[in-house]
Amino acid sequence: MEERGSPDGDPARSLEQAPEGSETPIQVVLRVRPMSTAELRRGEQSALHCSGTRTLQVSPPGGGPDVAFRFSAVLDGARTQEDVFRACGVKRLGELALRGFSCTIFTFGQTGSGKTYTLTGPPPQGEGMPVPPSLAGIMQRTFAWLLDRVQHLDVPVTLRASYLEIYNEQVRDLLSLGSPRPLPVRWNKARGFYVEQLRVVEFGSLEALMELLHMGLSRRQSSSHTLNQASSRSHALLTLYVSHPTPQQVPAVDPGEPPVGGKLCFVDLAGSEKVAVTGSRGQLMLEANSINRSLLALGHCISLLLDPQRKQSHIPFRDSKLTKLLADSLGGRGVTLMVACVSPSAQCLPETLSTLRYASRAQRVTTRPQGPKSPGVKPPQQVEAELLQLQEENRRLRLQLNQMQTKAPGIHGARVAWAQRNLYGMLQEFMLENERLRKEMRQLRSSRDLAQAERHVLAQQVHELQRHLLSACSLPQQGSASMCPCAMGPAASCHAQPLLCSCCHPCLLCRVSLAHWACPQRDCHVPQQVVESRVPGHMSLSARPPPWVPPPSPGSSKPPRERNHSDRTQTGVLAEMLTGEEVVPSAPPLPTGCSNMPLTLRGGSGIPNLTQRLEVLTHQVSSSLNLSHSQPQPSENMQSPGQGLPPY
Ligand SMILES: Nc1ncnc2c1ncn2[C@@H]1O[C@H](COP(=O)(O)OP(=O)(O)OP(=O)(O)O)[C@@H](O)[C@H]1O
Structure with missing residues (x-):
């Protein structure tokens, strides 16, 4: 039996053991949902068999050797929502978020494979009919755990949430006060990719957070097709921001920017689908194409991230909004957990194999988790050492400044003298000449007027x-x-x-x-x-x-005045x-008295x-x-x- 993958138990355990900043693989948990009523009715057979807690065996329907896939955890259809929550090690991810790490949990798989169910439970059966707590998904369970955990912390914690969807390659705020409108995805060095003007809502209770979740779920785009009565037509990202508003903490750069701290992001990807199978037409087909394109971009990035040389150079995260927003989780400083969801039906085997290969590649991708940049409380010895270092630097800079000032007067004085000699002197000369020209102009005008009057x-x-x-x-x-x-x-x-x-x-x-x-x-x-x-x-x-x-006066001995x-x-x-x-104007003096020349x-x-x-x-x-x-x-x-x- 061929076996793929290299999972190693608890998804968050490796981070606990490894030092911060070391290469940490993406953890992948596989969930196989139970056969649906429709599949059973059609008499479809299961092609998947779980072998132990970490291995999945795939039996091709036409015979042939089984193929096994190994992941961090493999959960069959009999496992409850609580089992999944525990197996995924979400509590540990929550702890990392409280310590300032950026953690992501995303579900991936074919349409109708149980992604949304895994994250948020089944859809409500009607108005006023809440989902039973036993069916609550990873998100509700994490919310409950987090709120409880925060209450028992010694330091105050601020919790905020944002919720968005990427629908037809447009980012829409699911918590916006008005109707959702497309938001731009920006990038800067400090934050990486982020959504501009995204509403981030502070909450203090589990009820408040649940309300936000329901608000987003009700706004999210969904439709019905052959394989799913309530198919999500968008990728949805709910992010919890955890921060410690202590005096040492660096304040947020922008008022709308989430405070520095950890975060926990839940990503419910839309499912890949073959439109020929789902029978999608019109808008559904457009949505399916957009979903498939973005998933393809995600798969491409994951494949490239496997190549250490390519990873150092260029990964095309900009190819889609989804890859932009998952860039940090996949190839950056985050801690990432992927929950791959599959249907056990042999009819879905091609799509299931695709998901399994996808997940196998993903778990070989590594990140370098990094904690918060904001400094914590430093020990007194370190503070003293830094103080001495700064004092020494201060003394050295003062010395350099003094040296420059002692050298400067000669240069400075020479420049001023040059300016006075040249610029100021030139200015004075120009002013005097202008005054002289003005005077001459006045005289000429008056002479001209007199001459004209006399001539007349x-x-x-x-x-x-x-x-x-x-x-x-x-x-x-x-x-x-x-x-x-x-x-x-x-x-x-x-x-x-x-x-x-x-x-x-x-x-x-x-x-x-x-x-x-x-x-x-x-x-x-x-x-x-x-x-x-x-x-x-x-x-x-x-x-x-x-x-x-007129000739010169004969009696006059005075020579004609030389004209200047x-x-x-x-x-x-x-x-x-x-x-x-x-x-x-520069004509020589007139030859007065010369009568024989014209x-x-x-x-x-x-x-x-x-x-x-x-x-x-x-x-x-x-x-x-x-x-x-x-x-x-x-x-x-x-x-x-x-x-x-x-x-x-
Ligand atoms: N583990 C499970 N136990 C019972 N029912 C499940 C389970 N997983 C999924 N289902 C049911 O299967 C159907 C499809 O599930 P879900 O909507 O979560 O699929 P999906 O992968 O999110 O699909 P899409 O990508 O189209 O949104 C739902 O009716 C859901 O209740």
Whole structure:
């Protein structure tokens, strides 16, 4: 006979004997339920035989060698609920939880194999018909034992409970105040996987805890199918948190977080099922698929946990909510008991063999149980030693700090000096320059306004004088030769001719060439007004030669002042404002007095030119008026052109 498994008695005993943190195998108890009424009615035969208290023999229906499976405990259908409770060593697990360990009891098996019955007893037969105490499951018995045990403890114990189900891969709070809603499963280093916002309820009596249990059971998803009239369609996890609220205990990190301490978790897994056998359709089939998937993920994790090398690397606990929440129980620091449930019927043998293999693998998985991290009361010698160690560390750190401070001033002072020299100095320079630029800007604006006003007045005066001059020149001269409109002399007979010599510049006022007296063809000159009216494409005003620039005063021995940068900047800005032309601000000083080079209007020279022209025009007007009144001979009154108008 082939024998599998390596159980070793009481599931919690190995932990009692082994030191904390050592490799501890998952304990597996096998329970074979009695043949159900339906199975007996169908005349099905039993294929399982218990051999002793720890071995199960499987006899294939078609003959062949028996296969034996060995577990921590094997319980046949004749065993009572109390027998199961004792055989599982749940009291020892409860003691470990009180000491701060994290303990898990989970049932596993085919649908209808008796998992829920084992944990919570048979379902109530109706309203107001409580389950007889003799049929109470592991959970009720553990609750009763725990509450009794706590009352006899010397230290106060706080008990809390949470209850959730994983239904179609969603975590739902079975103790929620409102209707259950999906809750997220999170992970952090300190807690591992946990359900966020899960309600944790404190209880102080067995009745209160039973109420919580019934509340959860009534909310849990269940349906009827071929193999089970009240089949659980979800995995259910009820957790009891045990803590000792002593002054030494580290307070909980979050208000909603269970206090640091031990816990005892009861997991009622939904049963694996073959939908072809159970006849599940629609929603039932969806539920069955979800259940089977999560059980497959659990089996996969268990298989990988058997490989020591894989165990060190990666176990896919994240593949399902179930494996996430069982991660610590299977591969972490918990103490775990698995109760595998099977049907004795030969018709269920394939599923039963699957469960047995599953359970055999599971009992080879080991965990490293760890107790609470919160420190207990330390002996005085240890406290004294730690105190001395801390004092020494404190002295050493102070010394290091002093050394750093003695070195620091040089570095610190140099940095401050650098900052003062550079940053603060730069800041001051910028502020001064800004102030200077603001002042210069104010001056420029005021100069610009003055220049614009002056220019406007002068332009008006020029216009007025021009009008006077033209009207004076057009007066009829009886008995004498008619005067040239430029008032330089009598009008030449050529005024009637249309051509104007190209070397001559026109008079600004009468448009007659101002150099006609020097021109060999001056007899052919005509007033510019006549030319403008006769010649298309004549020169526009803007295209005419620029105004005159006054020469330096001959009597002045003072050399022209060298313009500095500010002057040039000011001049440039003014010129741009006045002419609209771009002027290079860094232009060299103007070549004043140079009459034979073409002049262009440059900045501030516009205003003196205009003033000069005004003076000349005023003189011309008065001369013209005098001439027209006294009718002098042209030869007598001919003035030197150089004395009349300034050259261009
Ligand atoms: N040891 C037992 N003694 C008497 N009746 C039992 C025993 N185990 C299970 N039963 C009965 O068998 C039926 C199925 O049991 P149970 O609901 O616990 O199975 P299950 O494994 O939880 O199924 P599912 O996975 O579908 O929820 C129930 O009617 C239950 O009362």
